[in-house]
Amino acid sequence: MLTEDNYYDNDNHWKYMSVSQFKDFMSCEAKAMAKLNKAIPKENTEAFLVGNYVHSAFENEKSHETFLTNHESDMLTKAGKIDCLNVEEGYFVDLKTTADIGKRYFSPRYRKWVSFVEEYGYVLQMAIYKILLGEKYNKEFTPYIYAVSKQDPPNVQAIDFINARFTHELEYVEQNIEHILKVKFGEQIPTPCGSCDYCRANKVITGFIEVEELIDKENINGNNKS
Ligand SMILES: [Zn+2]
Structure with missing residues (x-):
């Protein structure tokens, strides 16, 4: 079982796929594999079980339910990492620090300039949290980000999302996860x-x-x- 204590063991990097590991594979498959093989510990404590979740979700309904039953407590341990969860009101807030809230990044994936929220994969992360909390509490959740810049004095901003962003991110995972899992388990050569x-x-x-x-x-x- 995945717990706080063994979360960073390399075994688990093979068994599970977190949001940050998915991001690693999307940015460089060769480096992602090198990381796995060398057991380089992950620094991102907000990692999530995206691969397993999404993969089983798209296989069929039964495997999806089995996965949720088996991993529910693990996933929600991670979702406790959310900075503010209000079940009654149906929203959660994640605190993010970034160099400059208004900084723009050129994204080859989006093929345009994007904000730090897209650049660092936070839309996908919010989409996964939203789904998992929705499954757990059987209600719709609205994600928010509270951003704080690393400037002095720091800038702050409350951020919300249009729903189309979440659909787009989940489609992106769906389109790529099969190939990534093949690379991960040696069926295809990392690029x-x-x-x-x-x-x-x-x-x-x-x-x-x-x-x-x-x-x-x-x-x-x-x-x-x-
Ligand atoms: Zn590379």
Whole structure:
């Protein structure tokens, strides 16, 4: 059983898939596998069992229910990590610290500039919390983020979400989870992103690229992750 004590054991990184592990695989499959194989501990304490949950949910209704029954207490131990949960009123608030609340990031995944909330996968995290709490208490929950910047003095902002964001995130997991699980369990070869610290440390030059291609990430990586 997954508990606070064994949550960071490497065994569990093989058995379960957290939101942060899912994010690791989406940013660089090669680095994610290296992390798993070297038992590098995760730093994100807000990790969640997204893979198992979503995967079983989409297989069929029965496996979904079995999974929820078996893991309910584990998942809700993690959901206790939510900073403020109001079951009666049907909402929860998660506190997030970030460098600058208004900072924008260019996201290859969204193919546009995004906020820190999208960049750090918090929409997906809120979507999973929302589903799990909904299952547990049989009611609709509204997620909020209370953001605090690391500036001096800090900026603060209360943030809500339109529902379409959650649908979009869950579809994204659904589209990618099968491939990620195949990579994780050795059925498919991990694709290097070509630009993270792991890939830079292990890079071997195999040819030239033209100047124009320098700012086209896919050409530098030599992969076609379409
Ligand atoms: Zn990489």
